[in-house]
Amino acid sequence: MVVRSKTSRVLRTVAGWAVVALFAFPLYYWLTVAFKDGNEIFNWPPKIFSFTPTVKNFEEVFGISLGFGFGEQREVLPGGGNWRMGPRLWDSIVIAVLSTALAVSIATLASYALSRMHFRGRHHFVSWVLSTRMMPPVAVAIPVFFIYKDLSLLDTYTGVILIHALMNLPLAVLLMKSFFDDIPREIDESAMVDGASRWLIFRRIVLPMVKGGIAATAVLCFIFSWTEFLFVLTLTQTGLKTVPVVSSTFVTSTGTAWGNMAALGAAAMIPAFLFILLVQKHLVRGLTLGSVKQ
């Protein structure tokens, strides 16, 4: 341990907090907009701390009454002040969770095979998998639209879940493969000699060792699906819409409902945050600790 002077320690702490503030401030500002009344949003200089908080934006976005803050003068906002976005949040959750589960399941199996099994053209396979992500999604969107039309997948959960899982697969496979590659081959071999089949080795020995990797991959897949815009926009009509796409409807011909948009954005952060909180306890390092002598 290097002994550091007090000044250097103080400087490091200050620098650390400065960076945190830099990243946290936009988020904070966004939240204040969600809790501000229409006029206060546009105040100049902006009111950072001293404003009158209101839940009006949330009530309008979800079309519900939270039971407090009433009696205020309601102004007429674009969209009539009643967006009913609750079901859209639900759409987002269903699509993100299921597409993540699908992508991670397939990627885990595929990357274990790519990491452990020898077959002709294995290395080409890996780069081929990745190459599918090198095309700009816009180039794919129109063909996918027609394919979906023929398959009656337009405007369905299944359709969006599938496309999100497909978009996530290449990176998920690559990421998971690196986690499997980190597990010493001798562990598989040892289990093989112990009499276990491939599937049993995968399930009992290797899978518990890559829990952290699965969690990390799941977080990335979830966030991609949670924020994906293009495919949801092109492949859905009225049946379902996710938060990023409906957010764009706050921009109307009569103006932009900033307060409502911020409220939806703030609300949408909660499920994503909960999901990450749920998986992050598996994001522990050193799962292979003690297995082999390095």
Place this chain on the structure above:
Amino acid sequence: MANVQYRNVGKSFGSVQVLKDLSLEIEDGTFVVLLGASGCGKTTLLRMTAGLETVTAGEIAIDGRVVNDMHPRDRDIAMVFQNYALYPTMKVRENIGFSLEVAKKPADEIRRKVEEAARVLNLTELLDRKPSELSGGQRQRVAMGRAMVRDAKVFLFDEPLSNLDAKLRAHMRVEIRQLHDRLKATTIYVTHDQIEAMTMADKIVLMKDGNIVQEGSPDDLYDRPNSRFVAEFIGSPQINCIDGVIEAGEGGARLRTQHLAFDLPQGFAAHAGRQVTCGIRPNDVTLDPEGAIVGTLQIAEKTGADVQFHLDVDGTEFVAVAPRSAYRQAGERMSFAIDPGKLHVFDRTTGARLTA
């Protein structure tokens, strides 16, 4: 228990040939050590026996059954890996019992066998710990326990002690040998450490460049090395090698080097005129003022009971071992006598052993 036969076994990785036409018979219940420098193919041979590498030529038979295309799990073998390869998410108990669990043995039998193995290996206290909570020696014992509960036909060890410190290694050497004596299982043990080989083996198979150089008991390899390579590989400190020419005189055969001359056993007269290398083990010389080996002491290393003298004999290093009482200071002239019966004579070009 089973015997293991290798019939003209070959192995190539692409264009690199690692094993060449190797034949070997390992008898039931013997402790065989595959010895050699790294890259000689010994680990590959072991992994082929386990079924972790394919056999590109020839046949491997366990208990008379050719196992070339058999999955590792069907070969009835147990293996201890160099890096132990424990299952990190399982407790010691589950690690040891995993093979039995896979074989769907009843729970009480698994518990009994695991506890028995733990008792033998002194692991009873540690059964409910994870591998990450164990020391190197304890992990090594868990790896052994995993092999022990198997009742396998053949036990394979791939340099199991190379990650341990010297003291623990000496201790585990004894334990592994005792384990073998108790289980009487056919054991194939790979190492590059000739001391491990000498102390543990019933039979040593010394390998070089994918070939077997010599196989035999530790005494065979030490007393009758069939080539200069074997003589130099086996024995610590390493054997002294002196180049010279065999001369035949009326007194019998003599070896003449640039500056030295000493007697060889009578029979070597037949090889008169031959360019040879003479091997003399450091332990086979005695301090003698009249001795034929004369040199200047460079350094004297005390090893406890003995002293190792490093002499400069006309420009070549010569090592001799003598009791501690013979200790001298560097710079002194010393001479050692040789027992002609303990000399090893090798052809200088081929390195093959010459006999009288």
